[in-house]
Amino acid sequence: MKTRKQIIDQTLKAHEEICGGPDAYSPIIEAELIKRLTEDVYLTCEDFAHFGVKCCDAACESEPHYEMIDVILDDDRHAWVCCRIRDILIRRTKEPPSNDPEEEEKLRLWREIFNRKADPVEEQLHEAAMAAKSDGKKLFYCLLYADYKAGRKRGGKKLKALIPHFLTLPGGRPAKGCNISDPPQGCGLCLQCGAVIYEENFIPGTSFHNCRRIRELPSQRDKYRKESS
Numbered sequence: 001m002k003t004r005k006q007i008i009d010q011t012l013k014a015h016e017e018i019c020g021g022p023d024a025y026s027p028i029i030e031a032e033l034i035k036r037l038t039e040d041v042y043l044t045c046e047d048f049a050h051f052g053v054k055c056c057d058a059a060c061e062s063e064p065h066y067e068m069i070d071v072i073l074d075d076d077r078h079a080w081v082c083c084r085i086r087d088i089l090i091r092r093t094k095e096p097p098s099n100d101p102e103e104e105e106k107l108r109l110w111r112e113i114f115n116r117k118a119d120p121v122e123e124q125l126h127e128a129a130m131a132a133k134s135d136g137k138k139l140f141y142c143l144l145y146a147d148y149k150a151g152r153k154r155g156g157k158k159l160k161a162l163i164p165h166f167l168t169l170p171g172g173r174p175a176k177g178c179n180i181s182d183p184p185q186g187c188g189l190c191l192q193c194g195a196v197i198y199e200e201n202f203i204p205g206t207s208f209h210n211c212r213r214i215r216e217l218p219s220q221r222d223k224y225r226k227e228s229s
Helices: 004-019 026-036 045-051 057-062 083-089 101-113 120-131 135-150 156-166 218-228
Strands: 041-044 069-072 078-081 177-179 186-189 196-198
Touching: 004 026, 004 041, 041 045, 045 078, 045 083, 045 156, 069 083, 078 083, 083 135, 120 135, 135 156
Parallel strands: 041 078
Antiparallel strands: 069 078, 069 177, 186 196
C-alpha cells in the first residue's frame, strides 16, 4: 500500500526524471493527483501481483494522473491501479461499447489503420466470462483473457488451481466501482508508449509526446545534447 503523498511524490519524480527536472507539466500532474486522490492510503498494482497480470505501461508510466483508476474494493478500501488490474478487480474482459458514436467511429478507424480484426479466441474467452455463473469462474476467465492478450502461457489447469487462493487475497471479491478522471480533449495516441497525447504534454517546441520512449529516441537524445552544450 502507498500513502496519497507517496503516490504524488513518486509520480512527479518519475515524470521529472524523464524531462530532467520540473517543467510546465509538473504542476498539472500534481493538481490532478491532489484532486483525484481523496483517500489517505491506497492499494496499488503491486498489491495485486498475485494475479500475474502485467501493468499497462501507458497508464503507469506515461499519463498516470489521467489514466490510472481509483477502484473501490468490496471492503471499501481504495486501489490506485492501471486499466489491466482494474479489469480484473471489476471482472471485465472487453471494454463495453461507448455511448458516443464519435468515439466508436474513432475506435473503428484505429482498428482499420492497425489491421485489428476480431480474434475468435479472444471472443470465446469474453463470452465465457460473460456467461460465468460464479465469481470464481468469472475471475478465472478474466485472468485467462488477460493472459491471452499478453501472450502469456500460464495454462488453464494451473490457473484454475490458483483461483481458490486468489479469492482469499485482495481483489478476491468483485470491486464495488471505479472513479475515473475527466481529462482534457486528447490529440491522438502516442505511437511509442500508447498513451493519449494532450496539448499540454507536448515536448516544448515540438508535436511529440513528452514520454520516456520519445525522449529516448536517438534523434531526440542528440537534440537534447546539443541544447545542453
